[in-house]
Amino acid sequence: MKLEPAATIDGYIQAVGADRTRLLDIAEQVQHRFGYVSDDAVEAIATGLGMHAVEVEDMVSFYSFLDREPRGRFRIRLSKTPISFMKGAKEVARAFEQALALSIGQTSSDGMFTLDWTSDIGMADQEPAALINRMVLTELKPEDVPAIVETLRQRGLDDTVPWLPMHPNEGAISPKAHVRPSLVQAGALLSGTRDRDAGIRAALTLTPDQVIEEITKSKLRGRGGAGFPTGMKWRLTRKAVGKDHYIVCNADEGEPGTFKDRVLLSEFPDLVFDGMTVAGYALGARHGLIYLRGEYAYMWDALQSVLADRRKLGLLGTKICGREGFDFDIRIQLGAGAYICGEESSLLESLEGKRGAPRDRPPFPTERGYLQQPTAIDNVETLACAARIAEKGAVWFAGYGTKDSTGSKLVSVSGDCTHPGVYEVPFGITVNELLDRVGAADTQYVQFSGPSGQAVAPKDFGRRIAYEDLSTGGSTMIFGAERDVLDTVLQFADFFVVESCGWCTPCRVGTTLLKQGMEKVVAGRTTLTDLAEMEALANTVERMSRCGLGQTAPNPILTTMRNFPELYEARLAPTPFTPLVSLHDALREAVTIQGREPVAEEA
Numbered sequence: 001m002k003l004e005p006a007a008t009i010d011g012y013i014q015a016v017g018a019d020r021t022r023l024l025d026i027a028e029q030v031q032h033r034f035g036y037v038s039d040d041a042v043e044a045i046a047t048g049l050g051m052h053a054v055e056v057e058d059m060v061s062f063y064s065f066l067d068r069e070p071r072g073r074f075r076i077r078l079s080k081t082p083i084s085f086m087k088g089a090k091e092v093a094r095a096f097e098q099a100l101a102l103s104i105g106q107t108s109s110d111g112m113f114t115l116d117w118t119s120d121i122g123m124a125d126q127e128p129a130a131l132i133n134r135m136v137l138t139e140l141k142p143e144d145v146p147a148i149v150e151t152l153r154q155r156g157l158d159d160t161v162p163w164l165p166m167h168p169n170e171g172a173i174s175p176k177a178h179v180r181p182s183l184v185q186a187g188a189l190l191s192g193t194r195d196r197d198a199g200i201r202a203a204l205t206l207t208p209d210q211v212i213e214e215i216t217k218s219k220l221r222g223r224g225g226a227g228f229p230t231g232m233k234w235r236l237t238r239k240a241v242g243k244d245h246y247i248v249c250n251a252d253e254g255e256p257g258t259f260k261d262r263v264l265l266s267e268f269p270d271l272v273f274d275g276m277t278v279a280g281y282a283l284g285a286r287h288g289l290i291y292l293r294g295e296y297a298y299m300w301d302a303l304q305s306v307l308a309d310r311r312k313l314g315l316l317g318t319k320i321c322g323r324e325g326f327d328f329d330i331r332i333q334l335g336a337g338a339y340i341c342g343e344e345s346s347l348l349e350s351l352e353g354k355r356g357a358p359r360d361r362p363p364f365p366t367e368r369g370y371l372q373q374p375t376a377i378d379n380v381e382t383l384a385c386a387a388r389i390a391e392k393g394a395v396w397f398a399g400y401g402t403k404d405s406t407g408s409k410l411v412s413v414s415g416d417c418t419h420p421g422v423y424e425v426p427f428g429i430t431v432n433e434l435l436d437r438v439g440a441a442d443t444q445y446v447q448f449s450g451p452s453g454q455a456v457a458p459k460d461f462g463r464r465i466a467y468e469d470l471s472t473g474g475s476t477m478i479f480g481a482e483r484d485v486l487d488t489v490l491q492f493a494d495f496f497v498v499e500s501c502g503w504c505t506p507c508r509v510g511t512t513l514l515k516q517g518m519e520k521v522v523a524g525r526t527t528l529t530d531l532a533e534m535e536a537l538a539n540t541v542e543r544m545s546r547c548g549l550g551q552t553a554p555n556p557i558l559t560t561m562r563n564f565p566e567l568y569e570a571r572l573a574p575t576p577f578t579p580l581v582s583l584h585d586a587l588r589e590a591v592t593i594q595g596r597e598p599v600a601e602e603a
Contacts, residue, residue: 006044008033013048020049021371023353027060028336036067062355062501063336064118065294072107072114074152076100077131080117081124081256081495082488083414083477088141089128093117095142099149112156113149119339119495120256121295124414124477125182125421134297137176148174179298182263185437187408187424188400189388196270197315199387200277204323211282212238215386217394219406224250224379225449225473230386233376236366238283240374245285247276248370248377250347252293254339255450256495257475260410261380263422265292266299268384269306273330275383277315278390280328283376288330291347294337303332339499343548344377346501357503358547381410381474401427405466409474413438416480431461431470435478442481445563450475451492452552455485457563485567489556490518496553507550510541514557524571531568535561 012029016022023045030041037060046053060066078084078093093115097103100113107114123129126138132152151174183190195201203211216231237245249272253261264272276288292299307330310316318327338356340346345359348370369375378386385407389397398406405427411434414420418439425434435443446456449472456463456470463470479488493515502508517534520526526534538554545551561568591597 005034005041009041009044010048013045018049020051021351021353023049023056023059024063024333024336024350025353027056027066028334031066035073036070038068059353059355062357063294063338065337070111073112073156075114075116075131075133077116077118077121078104079119079121079123079127079129079131081120081127082479082491083124083257084120084127084129085491086415086483087127091142092128092130092140092145095145096149099145112153118337119498120254120258122253122259122262122293123179124257124259124412124475126180127414131295132177134294135177136179136295136298137174138179140176144174144176148176179262179266181267182259182421183267183424184413184419184421185423185425187426188397189385189408189410190268190271190424194271194391196310197274197313197321199271199274199390200281200315201321203278203281203390204321204326208238208282208284211278211390214394215282215389218389218397219394219404220382220385220389220397221405221467222379223381223385223409223474225255225453225471227467227471230378230382233366233378234279234282237374237376240367242368242373244287244371244373245283246370246373246375247279247283247285247288248347248351248365248375249276249288249290249380249383250342250344250377251296251380252291252335252342252347253380253474254293254295254342254499255452255473255475256492257412257414257447257450257477258473259412259414260422260474262296262299264380264384264410265296265303269303270310271384271387272380273306273310273316275385275387275390276330277320277328278386279376279378279383281320281326283374285376286327286329288328289351289370290330290332291341291351292332292334293341294335297334300332300334307332338501340501340547340549346547347377348375355501357501358549360546402464402466402468404468409465409472411465411472411476412474413476413478415478416440416443416483417478425465427466428464430464431456434465434476435461438478440478440480444479444481444483445485445560447477447479447488447556448472448475450477451495451556452548454555454559455489455563460563484522485560485564486518486522486571489560490515490522492556493518493553496549500549500553504544504546504550506541506544507546507553510537510545510550511553513537514541514554518557521568521571525573526568526571527573531561531572 012026016025026045027037030037042053042056046056096115102115104115121129121131123138128140130137212231212234220230221227251261280288316329320326333351335341341350341356343358346356350356351370365375365377401407408424408426411423448454448456496511497515500507500511538557542551542554
């Protein structure tokens with residue numbers, strides 16, 4: 001390697017104190033500066049961190065935003081989801097292909113452009129959307145494309161332009177490089193004005209154990225979808241023995257159709273940071289970490305600015321709010337494009353600078369989490385709720401919602417509706433009531449909690465959004481009467497194939513077989529036997545997969561089979577399948593080689 005790149009990489013390593021757990025940060029810096037992580041870069045990083053090159057290679061090769069080979073200077077990634085397709089993403093893709101003279105997956109001969117599809121980028125209410133390097137473009141139309149491409153070409157001629165501009169302040173390339181505010185309806189959690197330190201100042205009037213007791217009395221449950229009682233999690237973490245305790249904010253909302261955490265972090269960051277600080281006080285933690293999905297890199301500067309302001313105000317750092325011995329600070333870890341890292345143990349592995357593969361459990365994070373120390377991992381929305389509970393009390397919070405689902409819920413609404421966006425609704429609201437609020441008429445079905453959730457048919461629109469009935473992490477995708485349900489299921493099946501980490505056979509192989517099965521269904525080539533076998537396979541993948549991704553990957557198939565059996569039946573092959581080659585003919589060559597006929601089965 002030339003001296004200059006080697007020296008640059010060594011600078012990245014020294015900037016994080018040659019900390020091996022910051023390997024992902026170092027690799028992202030190399031990607032940002034040079035456009036890919038070369039073999040020489042892998043060797044330089046390994047040498048600088050005192051680790052084997054294979055360990056670096058293992059990590060780098062896992063993430064979709066890290067390249068091992070040179071790709072285009074401008075990496076154009078188009079969001080590929082059922083929602084983006086219904087809003088015109090295929091037409092936008094064709095416009096890019098025409099303007100660049102490229103097909104999807106190709107890189108231009110001059111090394112200027114690479115055009116790709118990517119999974120959901122958290123902009124379901126503003127589709128079609130794209131990432132150009134780390135810059136977000138929303139509400140694209142085919143006629144926008146020529147000007148965008150021409151602007152990129154002009155920027156590419158300027159050697160002073162960073163190789164991979166990551167943030168908007170490095171120069172927006174188009175009026176489309178804009179993410180508009182998405183909060184449509186605020187409720188108790190997000191209404192009114194509040195001081196940016198209201199939660200922590202209220203918490204400091206209590207002991208840490210009293211804060212946890214208040215959270216417990218509020219019956220706050222995790223807002224990421226699992227619904228685990230937050231007070232119990234905090235108590236387990238506080239009581240666990242370790243050198244340090246950690247609070248981790250899971251902001252890797254990669255579930256297609258979900259964008260509520262994006263809204264909280266962009267429009268209410270102080271509320272989230274206040275909640276993390278309350279948690280730090282309650283847990284006896286000195287360190288907080290936010291795992292921010294790579295698609296949200298455009299928020300990096302704004303979030304760092306808010307953190308800097310809080311440090312200046314004495315709300316982070318040492319002696320917070322003047323309290324002797326209360327030291328707590330927050331670091332943001334940027335992800336690099338891996339849906340699996342939304343699973344908490346995979347997130348921990350990624351935070352430690354490894355590939356985001358799930359861990360075996362037990363032990364659970366509350367006992368041995370980040371750096372094998374007691375760790376509470378909470379969703380962005382959960383921490384926002386914790387700040388409000390500390391500020392206003394458990395009784396106030398429990399006054400909303402239902403007996404078993406207290407408070408409100410943020411739902412991300414997209415698809416066939418008049419008013420997409422984020423709605424704060426009280427737990428207990430019915431699906432019908434939500435559809436009325438968002439302006440959804442003639443709805444064929446609603447996909448709750450993204451592909452890993454469930455398809456809800458009109459017969460169940462009277463069900464209530466609550467942990468005891470229809471639990472949801474927030475994604476609410478609405479499909480009108482003209483949509484092809486089974487084609488949407490096929491798209492979800494393809495998503496899980498792409499996003500599987502490949503660790504376990506049931507998920508790695510099972511998701512591929514399920515996708516192939518849905519391809520036969522959509523093509524009208526399936527039989528009743530095929531459907532029975534696909535259902536059995538889906539149940540096996542659900543039961544035998546190692547982590548939540550594989551366990552929920554069959555949900556789109558299983559729930560639509562239950563709710564829309566007539567749609568599957570309508571796609572059955574019109575005549576029984578007749579093979580073009582008989583089994584005897586297929587085995588003829590093997591029979592000849594062996595020199596004997598197969599033994600016929602007895603009747």
